[in-house]
Amino acid sequence: MKHPYAHYRPLFPVLASKIHLASCSQGAISKTVSESIEAYMNSLLTAGGNWNQAKKVVEQAKYSFAKLIGAEPNEIAVLCSVSDIFSAIASSLSFEKGKNIIVTTDMDFPTAGHVWLAQEKFGAKVRFIPSQQGVIPLEYYERYVTSDTLVTSISHVCYYNGFKQDLKAIADIVHRKGSLLFVDAYQSAGQVPIDVKKMDIDILAAGTRKYLLGIPGISFLYIKAELAEKWKPRVTGWFGQEDHSKFNVHQIIPAAGTRRFETGTPSFISAYAAAAAIRLLLEIGVENISSYLNLLTQFALDYGQEKGLHTVTPLSAHKRGGITAFYVKNAGQIESILKERNIIVSARNDVIRIAPHFYNTQDDIRQAIDELTTVLTANK
Ligand SMILES: Cc1ncc(COP(=O)(O)O)c(C=O)c1O
Structure with a gap:
C-alpha cells in the first residue's frame, strides 16, 4: 500500500528509530509542535x-x-x-x-x-x-x-x-x-x-x-x-x-x-x-486521515487474524475508528517487551491496542504484529 503522507514522516523524529503505533495513548510529537x-x-x-x-x-x-x-x-x-x-x-x-x-x-x-x-x-x-x-x-x-x-x-x-x-x-x-x-x-x-x-x-x-x-x-x-x-x-x-x-x-x-x-x-x-x-x-484533513486509517486498520485486522491473533475490535468498517485491539494475556508486560524492541503500542487490561496515525505505514503494522506474535509464542 502506497503511503500518501510519506513526506510528513521526517517531521516526527521518533519515527526514525521506533515504530510508533500508540496514538490512542500519546500521539507522536512533530518538530512543529x-x-x-x-x-x-x-x-x-x-x-x-x-x-x-x-x-x-x-x-x-x-x-x-x-x-x-x-x-x-x-x-x-x-x-x-x-x-x-x-x-x-x-x-x-x-x-x-x-x-x-x-x-x-x-x-x-x-x-x-x-x-x-x-x-x-x-x-x-x-x-x-x-x-x-x-x-x-x-x-x-x-x-x-x-x-x-x-x-x-x-x-x-x-x-x-x-x-x-x-x-x-x-x-x-x-x-x-x-x-x-x-x-x-x-x-x-x-x-x-x-x-x-x-x-x-x-x-x-x-x-x-x-x-x-x-x-x-x-x-x-x-x-x-x-x-x-x-x-x-x-x-x-x-x-x-x-x-x-x-x-x-x-x-x-x-x-x-x-x-x-x-x-x-x-x-x-x-x-x-x-x-x-x-x-x-487541518492541513492534511481529518476526512483524508480517516480514509487512510480505515485501510491500515483493515490490514491490521486481516494480518493479525492471519497470524492467529484474536481481536475484540468490530470487524465492520463503519463500526470502528483507527484502533485495533488484540486479546493478549499480561498485556502490560507484552507492551514493555515490545517497547524494548522499539515498537510502541498501548496495553489496556487484556488487550494490546495498535493505533496508527497518518504518519504510519502498512509495514509498521506488519512489523508490529510479527513481533507481537513472536513475543507471544516465546511467552506461552
Ligand atoms: C475516551 C477517553 N476519555 C477520557 C480520558 C481521560 O482523559 P483525561 O486524562 O484528560 O481526563 C481518556 C484517557 O485515556 C480517554 O481515552
Missing part, C-alpha cells in the same frame, strides 16, 4: 513575560479545534483534562426528581463512570448500558434512555477496542426522549470526522494528547451556544467571567458562550503545542 513549545519557553527566557501573546495562542488553539469539529470559536472553552470537563458539566446540572437519570455505557472511559457516580450524592442516578460483544447496539438507546434521562454520556470511539458509534442516529433517539447528548471524543478527535452541527451534539469533550498530536494539560469543551448560556457553572473562576481584566471580586458575570466554563490560567505551554498540532491536522 516542539518548535511551538520552544517559542513559548524562549519568550519567557528572553522577554520575561508573554501573557498577551500566550492568550492569543490559546485563542488560535480554540479556533482551530472549533474548525476541526465544525463549531464556532465562541462555543469552545479550554480546561485542563477531559475529566475536568466531565466535572464542570456535572456540577452545572441540577438533578430534579423525574429528570435525574444519567445514561452512560460500560464501554466508556472510567472517568465517565467516576464523575457521574459522584453526582448520586446530589440526586443523580446513573444507568449503565451493557455492551454486547464489544459494541452497544443502537436499539439499546431506545430502551435505556427514557423521559427521565437528563444526559446521555457516551464515547464516540471506545478507548478499549475502537468501537465507533453513530452519533447522529443516537442524537435523534436521545433528543426525542428529551435528553442531552454529551460525547467524549478523546479517542476520535483528529482521526474521525466530527461535525457537531450535522451530528446534533450538545456537549463534546476532547483532550490533545492522543490523535490531536499534542501534549497533556489542555482539553477542549464544546457546548452548543444556545445551551451554554443557560448555565451558570459552579466550577468557575476569573477566566470564565465576561471581562477578567476588571478584577471584580464582588460579582459573577459569566462570559458569553462556552467560555463561561473556563476557570483559571490555562496551561499555555500545552496550548502552544495544541495550536501547532491541530494546524497540521
Whole structure:
C-alpha cells in the first residue's frame, strides 16, 4: 500500500528509530509542535513575560479545534483534562426528581463512570448500558434512555477496542426522549470526522494528547451556544467571567458562550503545542486521515487474524475508528517487551491496542504484529 503522507514522516523524529503505533495513548510529537513549545519557553527566557501573546495562542488553539469539529470559536472553552470537563458539566446540572437519570455505557472511559457516580450524592442516578460483544447496539438507546434521562454520556470511539458509534442516529433517539447528548471524543478527535452541527451534539469533550498530536494539560469543551448560556457553572473562576481584566471580586458575570466554563490560567505551554498540532491536522484533513486509517486498520485486522491473533475490535468498517485491539494475556508486560524492541503500542487490561496515525505505514503494522506474535509464542 502506497503511503500518501510519506513526506510528513521526517517531521516526527521518533519515527526514525521506533515504530510508533500508540496514538490512542500519546500521539507522536512533530518538530512543529516542539518548535511551538520552544517559542513559548524562549519568550519567557528572553522577554520575561508573554501573557498577551500566550492568550492569543490559546485563542488560535480554540479556533482551530472549533474548525476541526465544525463549531464556532465562541462555543469552545479550554480546561485542563477531559475529566475536568466531565466535572464542570456535572456540577452545572441540577438533578430534579423525574429528570435525574444519567445514561452512560460500560464501554466508556472510567472517568465517565467516576464523575457521574459522584453526582448520586446530589440526586443523580446513573444507568449503565451493557455492551454486547464489544459494541452497544443502537436499539439499546431506545430502551435505556427514557423521559427521565437528563444526559446521555457516551464515547464516540471506545478507548478499549475502537468501537465507533453513530452519533447522529443516537442524537435523534436521545433528543426525542428529551435528553442531552454529551460525547467524549478523546479517542476520535483528529482521526474521525466530527461535525457537531450535522451530528446534533450538545456537549463534546476532547483532550490533545492522543490523535490531536499534542501534549497533556489542555482539553477542549464544546457546548452548543444556545445551551451554554443557560448555565451558570459552579466550577468557575476569573477566566470564565465576561471581562477578567476588571478584577471584580464582588460579582459573577459569566462570559458569553462556552467560555463561561473556563476557570483559571490555562496551561499555555500545552496550548502552544495544541495550536501547532491541530494546524497540521487541518492541513492534511481529518476526512483524508480517516480514509487512510480505515485501510491500515483493515490490514491490521486481516494480518493479525492471519497470524492467529484474536481481536475484540468490530470487524465492520463503519463500526470502528483507527484502533485495533488484540486479546493478549499480561498485556502490560507484552507492551514493555515490545517497547524494548522499539515498537510502541498501548496495553489496556487484556488487550494490546495498535493505533496508527497518518504518519504510519502498512509495514509498521506488519512489523508490529510479527513481533507481537513472536513475543507471544516465546511467552506461552
Ligand atoms: C475516551 C477517553 N476519555 C477520557 C480520558 C481521560 O482523559 P483525561 O486524562 O484528560 O481526563 C481518556 C484517557 O485515556 C480517554 O481515552
